[in-house]
Amino acid sequence: MQAANFFEALSNVLPPDCIKTAAEDMRPYECDGLSMYRALPKCVALPENEAQLAAVVKLCHAHRIPIVARGAGTGLSGGAMPDPNALLLSTAKMMRILDVDPLACTARVQPGVRNLAISEAVAVHGLYYAPDPSSQIACTIGGNVAENSGGVHCLKYGLTVHNVRKLRVVLMTGEIIEVGSDSLDSVAPGGYDVLALMIGSEGLLGIVTEVTVKLTPKPQLAQVAMASFASVEAAGAAVGAIIAAGIIPGGLEMMDRIATEAVEGFVHAGYDLTAEAILLCESDGTPEEVADEIARVSDVLRQAGATDIKVSQNEAERLRYWSGRKNAFPATGRISPDYYCMDGTIPRKELPRVLNEIARLSGKYGLRCANVFHAGDGNLHPLIMFDANVPGELERAEEFGAEVLELCVEVGGTITGEHGVGIEKINQMCVQFSPKELTRMHEIKHAFDEHTLLNPGKAVPTLHRCAEFGKMRVTRGKPMPFAELERF
C-alpha cells in the first residue's frame, strides 16, 4: 500500500517528533492568517535541517505527493492553506541565524527565522533588515521570500526582492540550487534572474532553505509629520506634491475619517477627528537631513491645504502616531463583527476616483468601508465592514469587494500589492491576466515542478477556474490567527 510505504519512508528520513499525523496535532496548521479557508493536511513534516528537508521533498516527488510549504502561517491570502492530499512542510524548526557580516551588511539565515529577529540580531552593529511587514514579530523570512513582503517603508527601502542577495532552494526533485550570489549580481553571466522569479512565487517553484539578506545601516533619527486634510482629494494631492518636491519619505501613509475614528477609540493615537483624511509622513536619516526634510515636507503640506500639522517631538510620540495606523485592522475588527480586507494597488492619481467610487459602492451595498492607504506606493486597503450573521450581508460585502478589485485593475492597478494571491485571489488573477500570460506562468512552474506538486491550486489559476472572487473575511466565530498582531 502506497500510503503506508510513504509514511514508513518518511519516518526513515525524519525523527519521530518531526512528523505529525494525528488530527489534533495537525489542527494548528489547518489555516494561515486567512482563517476562512481551512483543511487538515495529509501530514505535517517539520525538518530540522536542509538535508532532512531535501529528503522529504525527494520522497514526496517519488510518491507524487504534493507539498504545501509554510513559515509562521501569518499570510493573509491562504497561500499556506493545507491540502488534504498534501504534506504540509513547516520550516519552523530551521530558525538559526547562520552568519552576520557587519562590514558587508549581510546576514545568512535559515527560512524559519522571524523577520524581526534578524533586525534584533544585527542591531548591535547599527544595522537592520529593512522590509517590515506588520506581522514582523511573528512572520518568517522564508514566508517573506515566498510572498515578496513589503511594509510601510518600502517606497524608500524596497520590498523583499530588493533586499535578498542569495537563496538556497530545494527543487521538487530534491536537487538543491543556489540563486543569486554574495556579490551584487543576482545572476552569473549567462544565467537568467531566477532569484527574482523565486521571490514572491508563493511556494510554487521551490522551497527555500537559506536566505542571504542585505542589511541596511540604521538611520540616526526618524521623525513623523502628521497632517490633517478637509478632504481625501486634498490629502491625495498632498502626496503627489511631496513626491513632486523630490522627496521620497521613509514612510507615507493615509487614513480616511472612518479609519481614524475606528483607531482613535482603540489606541488613542491623538488623531484629528475633525479631518476627513490624515497623512503620516516619516523622514529618516541624520538629524540635519531629517530637520531639513521635515521643514520641506511641512511647507508642501501647508501649501497643499493641510488644516493642521503636528511633528513628533520624540520617539514615544513617533510610535504613538504610527500606532493608530498599525492597528487599523484590529481596530476595524472592534467596530464591526466582520470585515474584508482588500489589497489593490492603483496609480496614485486615481485615488480620488477610486475613493469616490468606494464611497458610492458603500452606499449602494449599505456597508461601511474604512480606507487605509500606503499612499507613497499606491497600495490601498479598503476594509469593508459587515455582519455575517445578518442574512445577505456577506454576499453584499463580496460583491462590493469584487467591484473594488475590478476597479483597481480598470484604473491600471493590480489586485494584490502585498498580501499575495494564495487561494484568496486565485479567481481574480483571471481579471488581471489573459489566458496566454497565465499559460506562460504555468509553463514557468513546470520548468521547476514538472508534476505540479508544489502548492498546487494556489497563486496561478488554471484556465477553467476563472469563476468568482474570493476575499478575506474575519469572522467573530473564527478569530484570525495572530489577531493580536498589527496589520497593514
Place this chain on the structure above:
Amino acid sequence: MTIETWQAQIKQAAARGGKLAIRGSGSKAFCSPPASPTAVLLDIRAHAGVVEYEPNELVIVVRTGTALAEVERVMTAAGQMLAFEAPHFGPGATIGGALASGLSGPRRPYAGALRDFVLGCKVVDGKGEHLAFGGKVMKNVAGFDVARLLAGSHGTFGVLTEVAFKCLPLPQSQQTRVFELGAEDAVVAMNRWYAAANPITASVWVGGRLYVRLAGAEPAVRLAATNLGGEALADDARWWRDWREQGHPFFAASDASSPLIRVSCKATAAFGDLGNGAEKQAIDWGGAQRWLRASSVALPAIREWARANGGFAQVFRGAAHEGERVSPLPAALVGVQQKLKQSFDPYGVFPNL
C-alpha cells in the same frame, strides 16, 4: 503596427526554422550572445516613444526602441532619474538594450540594479505572442515576477516591447571626494563608510585614488564631506559619466588582444592582485565590482578567485569566445534555464543566452 509586423515575422521564422536577431543601436553587442549568422535583423528602434510619464507617480512607461538619452532627457527635465544609472556604451543606446542587457552603473550598490526598478514589461515571445507581465504600480505581487526575469535576458526570450520603470528624484545636492589611498585600504574605506550610513552613491578606486560620490539632502552631503575629508573633485558629474561609459583611460583600447575582465565579488573581498599589478585593476561598486586589464589566459585563476569571493568573472570586452563571456552554471540550474527558454522560444528563433 510594428508589433503586429514583428509577430508575423516571428511566427514565420518559427514555422520555417528561421532565426532572428533583435537589435537596437548595437552599443552592447560586445557583451551580448552572438546572433546566428543566418539571422534576420529585427530593429527595435522602429518602436519608440514615451507611452506614459507622470513624474508624481514615479513611473515612466516607454517603448523599448526609445533612445536611452531621450528617456534621460525627459526625466531630467522633470527632476528625476533612472537610479541604476544605465551605461550607454554608444550614442544611440536604446532603453530596450539597457533592459535586455540588464547592466547597471556606479550607483548600483547604493540604489539598486536595473532589475530592481522594473515594474512591468511586455514581450513578443518566440511563438509570436505579445505578453504583458507586472504593471505600472510600485507594489504588485500578482503572479510570478516575470518582468524582472525578462530584464537581463539579452533578447533570448523574445522582443521586449515596452517597459515600466520606477523613477526617483534627482538628488538635491552632490559632490565627490577624492583620497590618495592604496587598494587594500580603499576596499575597507568603501565598506566602512557605507555601513556608517554616509549618503554615498558611488565609490571607485582607480590609479591609486579613491573617488567617493556623496549625494542627497544638502545638509547630509555637506556633513559627510566634512566627516570623510579628502579633496573635492571638480566637474564630478563629467568624471562619473566617463567612468560609467568606460571612457576613463583605465578602459582604453579594450579588445581581444587586451581584454577587459569584469569580476563580480563580495564587496568586502580583500584586494586580490591577481598577478598583474594594482595599476591594472580598478575597484568599483563599493568593492563589489573589479575591473582587470589582464590577459584572458589568466581567466581560470581569476574565476577561481571570484568564486572563492562569492561571485563570478567574465571577459567583458574582447572575449575570444562565448566561454570567456559566460560562466558555467550548475547542472540543476541549467535544466531549469533550458525549460524557461523552451517555454518562451520553443522553435529557437532567438539566440541562446
